[in-house]
Amino acid sequence: MVATIIDGKAFAAEIREDVARHVARLSEEHGIVPGLAVVLVGEDPASQVYVRSKGKQTVEAGMASFEHKLPPETDEATLLGLIEQLNNDPKVHGILVQLPLPGHLDEDLVINSVDPAKDVDGFHISNVGLLGTGQKSMVPCTPLGCLMMLRKHHGSLSGLDAVVIGRSNIVGKPMAQLLLGDSCTVTIAHSRTKDLPEVVRRADIVVAAVGRPEMVPGDWIKPGATVIDVGINRIEGEAGKTRLVGDVDYESCAAVAGAITPVPGGVGPMTIACLLANTVTACCRAHGLSEPEGLTA
Numbered sequence: 092m093v094a095t096i097i098d099g100k101a102f103a104a105e106i107r108e109d110v111a112r113h114v115a116r117l118s119e120e121h122g123i124v125p126g127l128a129v130v131l132v133g134e135d136p137a138s139q140v141y142v143r144s145k146g147k148q149t150v151e152a153g154m155a156s157f158e159h160k161l162p163p164e165t166d167e168a169t170l171l172g173l174i175e176q177l178n179n180d181p182k183v184h185g186i187l188v189q190l191p192l193p194g195h196l197d198e199d200l201v202i203n204s205v206d207p208a209k210d211v212d213g214f215h216i217s218n219v220g221l222l223g224t225g226q227k228s229m230v231p232c233t234p235l236g237c238l239m240m241l242r243k244h245h246g247s248l249s250g251l252d253a254v255v256i257g258r259s260n261i262v263g264k265p266m267a268q269l270l271l272g273d274s275c276t277v278t279i280a281h282s283r284t285k286d287l288p289e290v291v292r293r294a295d296i297v298v299a300a301v302g303r304p305e306m307v308p309g310d311w312i313k314p315g316a317t318v319i320d321v322g323i324n325r326i327e328g329e330a331g332k333t334r335l336v337g338d339v340d341y342e343s344c345a346a347v348a349g350a351i352t353p354v355p356g357g358v359g360p361m362t363i364a365c366l367l368a369n370t371v372t373a374c375c376r377a378h379g380l381s382e383p384e385g386l387t388a
Contacts, residue, residue: 094348103360110367113383114153125374126155127185133163178206185211185370211369234266236361249274257300299338309343318351
């Protein structure tokens with residue numbers, strides 16, 4: 092069996108086109124331009140790359156992009172003041188504070204100071220609670236991207252057995268909530284799970300989000316299962332160069348799985364596409380307009 096490769100890059104391009112169509116319609120019919128504000132504190136190189144990419148894709152979709160770059164020594168009061176200003180700015184529909192923040196800033200305090208209606212990352216405690224109780228919320232971008240890929244591949248997910256490896260607040264827990272919402276039977280597994288291979292082997296859907304390079308081998312995968320690899324790990328390659336790998340051992344898993352996402356080019360591109368989708372959803376909600384179909388959970 093050769094697994095179907097779920098091409099996140101191609102699907103993300105479709106989502107971005109869809110977003111651009113909705114943005115054009117909002118502008119033509121209502122004179123509204125969705126706006127995304129990204130706040131970056133400090134000079135983390137990976138964060139700078141992400142922020143540049145987000146800004147570029149926001150503009151390409153026809154949205155307004157507001158970038159706020161603050162020095163690493165920025166104090167909490169200054170950052171909270173900026174967030175308050177963005178909360179009250181009607182041109183800004185989505186606010187994203189790029190993580191990680193420098194160590195002297197309280198991440199939870201900062202995240203929870205964002206207006207939940209503008210929290211396009213879906214990390215605010217209100218959105219976490221709404222998602223957990225099956226109510227309308229802003230949904231974290233990476234799990235939303237994974238859900239969209241699964242729906243596109245399977246159609247209905249109802250009754251499928253899903254195992255999420257990893258219990259982070261950013262991916263593992265919200266992913267489990269979304270799969271429950273689509274009527275999967277869901278297990279959250281992690282490094283302390285007894286007989287982890289056996290737990291994973293019974294799954295129709297495996298979402299690996301544990302942050303350990305190539306941790307999941309092919310012999311953990313049920314033949315024909317769908318494998319969604321959220322991991323992005325940089326490891327030593329040949330001739331001293333580094334290479335990107337996921338949380339699953341791609342070669343051995345692809346030999347058994349029915350479908351699999353590659354790294355890179357799988358979940359990664361979907362994350363920014365879903366950020367743009369969330370911004371359009373937040374804009375529609377703010378103006379009491381119907382939400383775009385296919386861009387929400």
